[in-house]
Amino acid sequence: MTQLDTLDLVVLVALFVGTVAYFTKGTYWSKPHDPYGGSLAHANGLKAGKSRNFIEKMDESGKNCIVFYGSQTGTAEDYASRLAKEGAARFGLKTMVADLEDYDFENLDQYPEDKIVFFVLATYGEGEPTDNAVEFYEFVSNEDVTFSNGAAAEEKPLSNLNFVAFGLGNNTYEHYNSMVRNLNTFFERLGGNRIGEAGEGDDGAGTMEEDFLAWKEPMWTALAAHMNLEEREAVYEPVFDVVDMPNMDAEEDTVYLGEPNKYHLEGVQKGPHNAHNPYIAPIAESKELFSADDRNCLHMEIDVAGSGISYTTGDHIAIWPTNAGKEVERLLRVLGLEPKRHSVIKVSGLDPTAKVPFPSPTTYDAVVRYHMEICAPVSRQMVSTLAAFSPTDEIKAEMTKMGEDKDYFHAKVADLNVNLAQLLEILSNGAPWDKVPFSLMIEGLHKIQPRYYSISSSSVVQPGKIAITAIVESIERPGAPHIVKGVTTNYLLALKQKQHGDPNPDPHGLKYALTGPRNKYDGVHVPVHVRHSNFKLPSDPKKPIIMVGPGTGVAPFRAFVQERAAQAEKGEEVGRTILFYGCRRRQEDFLYEKEWETHKETLGDKFHCHVAFSREGPNKVYVQHKVQEYADEINTLLEQKAYFYVCGDAASMAREVNALLIKIIAEKRGVSEAKAEEIVKSMRASNQYQEDVWS
Known part of the structure; x- marks a missing residue:
């Protein structure tokens, strides 16, 4: 041999x-090894090596309803949990919540006719599935999709499948709610039977919560009729068992004090670093680009050298925030938990499919500080649920009215920009709400999510450092009892203050735990990971580019121009590089002014920065006006296949720039606006037109 x-x-x-x-x-x-290491179940009870057959899982746990979610920021997951809980409480459904990425779907054709499946799907970016829904979406969207029985699409293999669908979208994006719309189309082609209307929530209009509430009532009516369900009085039944552990000390090395997983509990920086496992990165440099009475802007350089984290120009960095101490203390106080804030608790699911959103054993303080989105807007459904636990009958009546009357709710809650603890504190005049089960807070408040920022550095120029540019947020409304302070940006501001020698940084009296759980963020560190983006420079540096980015929308364009300047310094030929940038005043908030001048010296006539100062003249001038001013040049470059980029606010600026570009093409090429709109759509489809926008 x-x-x-x-x-x-x-x-x-x-x-x-x-x-x-x-x-x-x-x-x-x-996928990485389960970082919780047995401290809590993998999503919905599915641990590594267990079956990916969701029908088998349902049979094992006696379920007749499964609610799948495709979620990027946690909102779709929250809605899925709420639907499952409501279905169980009101109609006696045996429900489970499931992450789409945990299961396979070849056996959808075997789903029993007497069971129901929900899909709660967020649309991400430009009509894309969320990260956890990619495999599911690729499977069901395949024209040649094959299920376990081998039937072709025209044979309607999903004719026994009864499903419910709700989508989360943003009408400022072109592909509004495309995930739920496409799912509906795919399932209709395959013979699926949708119960009720396919719901659509609109984050762009700020009506997501009300859209969800308005959709679900007729949906429940249709589902009850279809499945012969009888509604009963909904009584709160906890999903989680919260047990005090008096014999455990919070300092024991098996107690989680805010660490996201077992690696961090053991003090190990082990990759891959992702949305479940951040890297505790040192901040190499921080400064304020400007500071005004109502806002200031931070620039930070985050060191990821040696972490295994890589990025490419145009990607996003995720910052893992910590809740402000002021709001942590407020919630613990209002729930009557302040005396036992550092007591150890063990949290487990009362159902084997329940997913605990953080590792335990832990403490009340750790859960509220590091794991709950305590500063989020209050949902009307949460108010309705909490009414039963009001400290007095008068408060209960008020809470019930808020929960039932959406106009009253908006006047008394939503329009005042209060978070949950602030609302409860106002209603009870500071008296504790000590009847509220902590399980309800775990169920009713989102898991705190990383915040994503466009990276403002080039990976070619500084591969081991990631720059971010962020406005420290502050929202004040007339008549509101509190000014809303951005959770993450104020956290970053506190870190900047600490780095510059302030021993007790306390921006706006918020007081952050900057050293992290067990003081493991020694020095000036921040938990991060990178999310890859499709917002990219053309592969050929000779291609011209046009960039539109007012305010901090200029962040990725700093990276783009930085990279092109570096290429030019190496002797590479680069194409025309045109930036349209907008700010208020030259002397106040003109970001990176000196850098643009330096890049102009390097790139010469290849680079032009056209700046719109909105507050310097008698009339307000925005980037849209500058784009119109240079319409001839823009059209000429687009005819040369220039790439067109927009970064910033989706609701107004990005939409107006899109409409303006259509108008420019129509006028300069002598075509109809309908034809110009087709040209712009074609540019989007070929990635010649790219957006990195937010609402």
Whole structure:
């Protein structure tokens, strides 16, 4: 027998690895080892190596309703949990909530007719699935999709499938709610039977919560009729068991004090670093680009060298925030938990499919400080649920009215920009709400989510450092009892103050725990990970680019121009690089002014920065006006296949720039606006027109 040489062995090992990956669908290495290490169940009770067959899972746990979610920021997951809980409380459904990425869907054709499946799907970016919904979406959108029985699409393989669908979208994006709309189309083609209307929530209009509440009532009516369900009086039943552990000390090394997973509890910085496992990164540099009476702007350089984190120009960095101490103390006080804030508790699901959103054992303080979105707007459904636990009958009546009357709710709650603790404190005049089960708070408040910022540095110029540019947020409304302070930006401001020598940084009296759980963020550190983006420079640097970015929308364009200047310094030929930038006043908030001048020296006539100062003249001048002023040049460059980029506010600026570009193309090329709109859509489809926008 001929002896195998090294190349033969390498090939055989590669074939073996590929074969195992195919038949296990990557179970063993497509995801990192469960960082909770047994401290809590993997999503919905699914641990590594367990079945990815959701029907089998439902049978094992006696369920007749599953609610799948595709979520990027946690809102869709929250709505899925609320639907599951409401279905159980009002109609006796045996529900479970499930992450789409935890299961396979070849057996959808075997789903029993007497059971129901919900899909709560957020649309991400330009009509894309959320990260956890990618595999599911690719499967059901495949024209040649094959299910377990081998039936073709025209044979209607999903004719036994009864489903409910709700989408979360933003009408300022072109592909508004495309995920739920496309799912509906796919399932209709495959024979699926939708119960009720497919709901659509609109974050762009600020009506997401009311859209959800308005959709679900007729949906429940249709579902009850279809499945012969009888509604009963909904009584709160906890999803989680919260047990005090008096014999455990909070300083024991098995108690989580805010660490996101077992790696961090053990003090290990182990990758891959992602939305479940941040890297505690040192802040190499921080400064204020400007400071005005009502706002200030931060520039930070975050050191990721040696972490295994890589990024490419145009990506986003996720900052993991910590809640402000002022609001942590307020919530603990209003719930009557302040005396036992550092008591150890163990949290577990009362149902094997319940997903605990943080590791335990832990403490009340750690949960509220590091894991709950305590400063988010209050939902009307949460008010209705809490009414039963009001400290007095008068407050209960007021809470009930708020929950039932949306106009009254908006006047008394939403329009005042109060968070939950602030609302409860106002209603009870500071008296504690000590009847509220802590389980209800875990269920009713979102898990705190990382905040994403466009990276304002080039990976070519500084691969080991990530720059961010952020306005410290502050929202004040007339008549509101509190000014809303951005959770993450004020946290970053406190870190900046600490780095510059303030021993007790306390921006706006918020007081952050800057050293992290067990003081593990020694020095000036922040938890981060990187999310890759499709917002990219053309691969050919000779291609012209046009960038529109007012305010901090200029962040990724700083990176783009930085990269092109570096390419030019190396002797590479770069194309025309045109930036349209807007701010208030040259002397107040003109971001990176000196850098643009330096890049102009390097790039010469290849670079132009056109600035709109909105508050310097008798008339307000915005980037849209500057774009119109240079319409001839823009049209000429677009005809040369220039790439067109927009970054900033989606609701007004980005939408207006899109409309303006259509108008420019129509006028300069002598075509109808309908034809110009087709041209712009074609540019989007080919990535010649790219947006990095937020609402």
